[in-house]
Amino acid sequence: MKFLPLTYFVFILCLGLSEQSNILGLFPHFGYSHFKVYSPILTTLAERGHNVTVVTYIKTPDPPRNYHELLLEGKGGTDVFSLEDHIPSRSLWTLFMEFYILHVEGQKSCEEFYNSPHVEEIIRRHSVSPYDMIILEIFNTDCYSGLSYLLQVPVVGLSSCALMPWHYARVALPDTPSYIQSEFIGFAEELSWQERLVNFIQSNGNKILYRLTEWKDNAMIKKYLNLDVDVREIAKTMTSLVFVNQHYSLSGNRPLSAQVKEIGGVHIPTGNKLPSIPKDIDDFLNASNETVLFISFGSMLRGSTISKDKFESIVSAVKKLNLRVIWRWDSEKAPFTSSRFIFPKWAPQFSLLCDPRVNIFWGHGGMLGTTEAVHCGKPLIVTPFYGDQFLNGKATENRKVGIVLNYETISEERVLEVLREIMRARYGENAKELSKVFRNREKSPLSKAIWWIEHVLNENIAKDLLRTKVVNMNWFIYYSLDSIVLLIFSAVLPILIIYTVKIRYF
Template identity: 50%
Template structure:
C-alpha cells in the first residue's frame, strides 16, 4: 500500500499536479442565472475536482467541463433541456442604461437585485435539491459550503442546518452590505461600493452620496432582503434561521474578484481574499477561430475590439448612436472586430469590420494586433484587458460598470464615455486622445503589477478552500474579527467619546463657576484721604 501511494505521488509530481490533501466533500451553491457570475467560480470548482475532492454543485448555469470529473455532480435548478445560450447571456437591452448614479437610481437597482434574488431563492427551494443534500449530509457529511455573496442569502440555511464553514465569493466589487460581516472597513470618504462610481478624489457631495448609500443599503438589505430570505426558509423548510447571523458567525473567507492594481489600495480584513483574474487561463489566451485569426493577420495597423459583455445586447443600440459609431470608426486607421448578437449586421465595409456573435474575449485582448478595447465595463472583461495590458474605452450601462470605468480612467489606462454621450464629436475626441502613447504604456505597467503576484489567484483560492476543509469551523472562528460582535455604538467608541465630551463640558462649567466672584479693586486706583470729622 505504501509503495502504491509513493508511486502515485511521484506520478502526480511528473504530471505537475500537486498531490491533494485528504479528499474533502464540498457543497457549492451558485443559484444566480448570470453566466458571467458562474464563469468566475468554474475554475475553482474544476481545480478542486482535479485534486480529488468530491464536489456537489447546485447551480443555474451548467458547467461544460463537469463531465470530465467523476467526482463532480451537478444539481441544476434551471429547466431541463434549457438552452442557456439564450437564457443566461445577451439579456440586457441598452435601453436599460442608467446615465446617472443618483440615490433614486441606486435604490431602484437595489430593489431590482432584491427581486431577482428572491426569484432565485424561489427556484432554489422549489427544486428539491436542498432536502436532497441535507439527507446526504447525514450519511456522508460535507466539509465546506461554497456560495456567492451577491443579492440574497437564503441558501445559507443549508450551511446552518449542516453546521458548515462558509466561503463566499463576490464576482463583482463587494456589495456594501457584506462589509460588516468580515469587519472590512467601508470608509465612505474614499472607498466606493459596487453601486457607485466617481472620478478621482471624491468631492463633498460625492462623499455625502457615498456615505448615504453605504449605510442605507446595509439597512435595507438587513431589514428587507434578509427578512425576506428568512421568510422563504420558514415557508419551505419550517425552521427559524437568521441568515445574517449565519453569515457573520460561519463565514471563513470572502473571495473578491478584484485586485488592487485596478480597484485601488484599501484597508483589508484577513477574511477578504483578492482573487481577481482567477478565471483567466493560458489555454483561453490561444483559442482563436480561423476567421478571426485571418482577419487579425490582415490587419496591418491593428484592431479595435468592441464587446459589451455576455449580458448586454450590443445589437439593441439606438440607431443614431450606431450611425455615429460607424461614421467615426470608418474613418480611423484601425480595423474593427465587434461582438454583435443579431442575425442582421450593420451595412459596412466587410474589409474593415468583422461582426461575430460570440467573442473569444481573452484570446482577442491578448493578441498583439488588438490595440484598444471598447467595453461596457464588466469586471471580467476589464480584468482581462488589464491582464493583457490593453487600453480601454468604457461605456458603462448599469451596476458596478461605472465603478470599473472610473477605476480604468483614474489609473490612466483609458477613458469613460457614457452611452448618452455617444456622438460623432465625442467619439472623435475619445479616439484621438486614446491614440496617445501614454495610455498604452500605462496599461502595460499596470498589467505587469497585476500579473506579478506571490501566488496565482487560483492557487490562493485553492489553498484557502483546503485550509478550511482541514480545519472546519475553527478556521472560520480564528479568522473572524472581534469587531463583528460589537454594536455600532461600541464599535465606533461612541461611549468613550460621549464620556470624554461630557467630562470636558463639566470641567468647563466648573471652572467657569469658580472664576465667578466679586470684582477686585483695580491696582492703579488711588486711595483718597480720610475725611475729617
C-alpha cells in the same frame, strides 16, 4: 522488499483520500458572467480530489470526475438585456432602484432554489456523507445561508464584483464612504464633497434597505427549512472567508481583514488553455497593419440592439481614422460588409485581447472583460450600463488606461474625440505598466483561493480564528463612543465644578 513501492503507493493514495473533503457550492444566480468567476475554483477543487457538488443554472463542459451538478431549470444567463436598457444617470433614485431590482431578482432565485428538488437531495447527501464546507455567492440575498445553519457547515463567500455595501459588516471590514466607493458608484478616485455625500447616503441607505428586507429571507428559511433564524447573524457567525474579484492595482488600495482575500482575475486562463482565434478573424487581423479596435458588450447585453443613430455614429467615426474593427455581433446576419469591419457572432475575447494585433478594447465595463484587458495590457473605452460597470469604468480612468464614454453621449463627434485620445501612445504605455503589476503576484489568484479554502478545510480551528469577534460588537462601542463620551465628560466636569464654585463663592 520488492513490494515496498506498491505499499508506498497505496499509503500515499490512502493519505490523499483521507484529505478529501465534501464541498457544496450554491450559485443560484442566473448570470453566466458571475459563474465564470467561480467555475475555475470549483473545478480545480474537484481536480484536487475533493468531492464538489454545485447548484447552478450553468452547465460545465467536461467537468472533472469529482464534480457533481444539481442543475436548476429556467433562464440561462446570456444576452438578456438590450443596449437601450441603459441607465443614463447615477442619481440616488437610480441607485436605490438598482437595489430594488437586485432584491426582486434575489427573492426570485431563492424561490426557485427552495422549490427545486435539490434542497431535499442536499440534506439527504449530508446525512450520508456530511459536507465540510459551503461555498456560495454573496450578492443580492442571504437566503441560502439557512442551509449552512441547518447543516452547521462553515461558509466561504465569493463575490464576482466589488462588495455590496451590506457585505462589509459580516467580516468587520472598514467601510469609509469618504474614500471607499460602493459597488453602485463610479467617481474619480478623490471624491468631491458632493460625491462623498452621495456615496455616504447611498451606501448607508442601501445597508438600511437590505436590513429591512432581510425578513423575507428569514421567512423563506422558516417556510422551507422550518428554522427561526436571522440571516444577518448567520452571515456573521458562519462566514469564514470572503473572496472578492478585484485587485488593488485596478480597484485601489483599501483596508482588508484576514477574512477577505482579493482574487481579481481568477477566471483568466493560463498556459495553453486559450481558445484559438477563428480563421476569418485571423485573416482579418493579418490583412492590414492598421490599429485594430475590438468591440464587445459581454454575455449579458445584445450588441445588435444598439440604436441606429449611435451605430451609424460609430461607423462614421471609425471610417475617418486609420482604424479597423472586430465587433462581436450577436446575430447571424452582419449589418453590412466592409474591409474595415468584421461582425462575428462569437469571438474568443481573452485570446483577442492578448493578441498583439489587437490594440484597443471597447466594452461595457464588466469586471471580467475589464480585468482581461488590464491583464493583457490593452487600453479601454468603457460604456457602462448598470451595476459595477460605472465603478469599473472609472477605475480605468483613474489608472489612465481607459476613457468612459456614456451611451447617451455617443455621437460621431464624441466617438472621434474618444478614439483619437485613446489612440495616443501614453494609454498603451500605461496599460502595459498596469498589466505588469496586475500579473506580478506572489501567487496566482486561483492558487491563492485554493490554498485558503484548503487551509480552512484542513486546519479545524482556522475557520474560528479567521472570524473576528468585532462583528458582534455594539456600534456604540465599536466606534469608541463610550470612551469619547467619558473623556469629554472628564474634561468638562472640572470646568463645570470650577465655574460653579466661582459663581457661588466669588
